[in-house]
Amino acid sequence: MFIVTFEDKEIFPLKTEKPGATILETALKHDFPLYHLCGGNAKCTTCRVFITDGLNQLSDRNEREQTLADRKGWPSEIRLACQTEVFGDVSLRRIIKDNKDLKTVTSESKSAKTGEECYAVILFLDIKGFTAFTEASLPYDVVFVLNRFFQEMSEPVLNNGGEIDKFIGDGILAFFQIKNKDLISTTTEESLVIRKSETIRSAIRACLRMFDQLKKFNLEMKDRFNFSFDIRIGLHAGNVIYGDIGHSEYKSQTVLGDTVNVASRLEALNKKTNTQFLVSDEIYNQLKDSLAIDKKVVTRLRGKSEKMTAYSVLGFKNSDPILHIQKSFDLVLANNPHWIEDYTNKLKSFIQENSDGSNSQKGFTITSDEFLTVIESVIEKLGNPVSLKKEISKLADIYEGIGISKKEFPKLIPILISAIRENLPSEWDQNLESIWNQVATDLTIGTIES
Numbered sequence: 205m206f207i208v209t210f211e212d213k214e215i216f217p218l219k220t221e222k223p224g225a226t227i228l229e230t231a232l233k234h235d236f237p238l239y240h241l242c243g244g245n246a247k248c249t250t251c252r253v254f255i256t257d258g259l260n261q262l263s264d265r266n267e268r269e270q271t272l273a274d275r276k277g278w279p280s281e282i283r284l285a286c287q288t289e290v291f292g293d294v295s296l297r298r299i300i301k302d303n304k305d306l307k308t309v310t311s312e313s314k315s316a317k318t319g320e321e322c323y324a325v326i327l328f329l330d331i332k333g334f335t336a337f338t339e340a341s342l343p344y345d346v347v348f349v350l351n352r353f354f355q356e357m358s359e360p361v362l363n364n365g366g367e368i369d370k371f372i373g374d375g376i377l378a379f380f381q382i383k384n385k386d387l388i389s390t391t392t393e394e395s396l397v398i399r400k401s402e403t404i405r406s407a408i409r410a411c412l413r414m415f416d417q418l419k420k421f422n423l424e425m426k427d428r429f430n431f432s433f434d435i436r437i438g439l440h441a442g443n444v445i446y447g448d449i450g451h452s453e454y455k456s457q458t459v460l461g462d463t464v465n466v467a468s469r470l471e472a473l474n475k476k477t478n479t480q481f482l483v484s485d486e487i488y489n490q491l492k493d494s495l496a497i498d499k500k501v502v503t504r505l506r507g508k509s510e511k512m513t514a515y516s517v518l519g520f521k522n523s524d525p526i527l528h529i530q531k532s533f534d535l536v537l538a539n540n541p542h543w544i545e546d547y548t549n550k551l552k553s554f555i556q557e558n559s560d561g562s563n564s565q566k567g568f569t570i571t572s573d574e575f576l577t578v579i580e581s582v583i584e585k586l587g588n589p590v591s592l593k594k595e596i597s598k599l600a601d602i603y604e605g606i607g608i609s610k611k612e613f614p615k616l617i618p619i620l621i622s623a624i625r626e627n628l629p630s631e632w633d634q635n636l637e638s639i640w641n642q643v644a645t646d647l648t649i650g651t652i653e654s
């Protein structure tokens with residue numbers, strides 16, 4: 205048989221029982237202490253050893269070990285004792301020898317999102333009437349429609365900086381969090397209040413956009429399935445616990461705590477109060493001057509001893525610039541489904557008038573649908589600066605691809621605005637013009653400077 209030599213302050217030569225016995229099996233057979241917290245299942249990595257001699261006498265890494273090694277960037281000398289079979293003499297060192305080593309290793313596998321507490325706005329959404337649709341439809345249609353619904357409803361969350369926690373049956377749990385690192389940088393009480401208000405505003409904008417999306421979704425559903433849906437939303441904000449929760453093989457990031465329960469109960473309360481969008485007093489008090497409400501309900505939520513006030517939200521009192529842009533662009537496309545061709549024609553005229561000859565040769569290689577998708581994406585992502593940046597860069601590439609240089613981008617602002625205005629004759633006013641102008645100018649400056 206072969207000798208596995210553990211090098212420590214002393215040398216421990218241990219004989220393997222058979223060819224292909226693992227390093228861990230050999231150590232355990234001789235009662236040599238080697239951590240193996242997961243019982244040899246390639247999950248804990250506590251059995252890892254450093255091979256000092258005889259690497260070529262060992263089995264290759266199997267898939268499970270390789271996955272861990274790749275994820276952690278291990279050199280070839282670091283092996284999992286529980287997965288590594290011995291076919292010759294080897295020498296090695298334990299990496300984890302005591303509880304301090306163990307603590308270091310186990311904390312290394314924790315994700316940054318394990319067991320944090322943070323302030324978050326929690327959004328619960330449920331479809332009204334989906335059970336009736338399920339009972340009246342084929343399973344394929346149910347799954348198809350539900351997936352389409354989740355897609356449409358999730359976009360406003362993601363486009364406004366939120367995250368989807370999970371899909372629960374026909375409902376959605378989403379959240380908008382103030383990350384702890386952002387809280388640390390908010391040094392004054394005033395800046396914290398501003399931070400919370402901004403996060404709540406983003407969440408409310410996402411909810412209002414969901415109702416817009418629902419209208420478009422229902423037009424299609426009515427046409428295809430002769431069915432339409434309603435949604436109910438509950439929104440609350442407060443401290444939540446945020447972390448990876450679940451079975452070791454099926455963990456997912458989730459939010460927990462009383463704030464989540466209250467949001468869920470507000471969503472359910474909509475049924476009783478015959479409302480669609482209820483927010484808590486925590487939400488309302490942060491934005492009371494900006495929110496238009498149509499109902500105030502004093503209630504005792506299930507499982508609570510104290511009464512609370514819930515508010516049925518209709519929208520923002522003064523138009524939210526981002527929503528205003530999005531809604532007006534919806535109207536443009538509804539008024540003129542061929543808007544993109546009209547806009548493209550305006551761009552072609554601009555290129556011809558401003559070209560030195562070389563640019564006009566480039567032509568449009570992108571289809572109208574692709575061009576429109578990028579423009580829509582820019583408009584939808586106005587509430588999420590990180591995603592917006594990528595879309596803006598795609599749009600800039602398109603313009604440059606058809607022969608419009610970056611320095612000419614400011615000249616496109618009046619062209620875009622005229623293409624919007626022409627399709628909104630009755631809705632267009634000074635306020636809308638100034639919002640479009642401001643947003644288009646900001647994006648153009650940002651693009652040129654990037």
Ligand code: FES
Pocket residue numbers: 239240241242243244245246247248249250251252284285286287
């Ligand atoms: S005993 Fe856990 S990975 Fe080997």
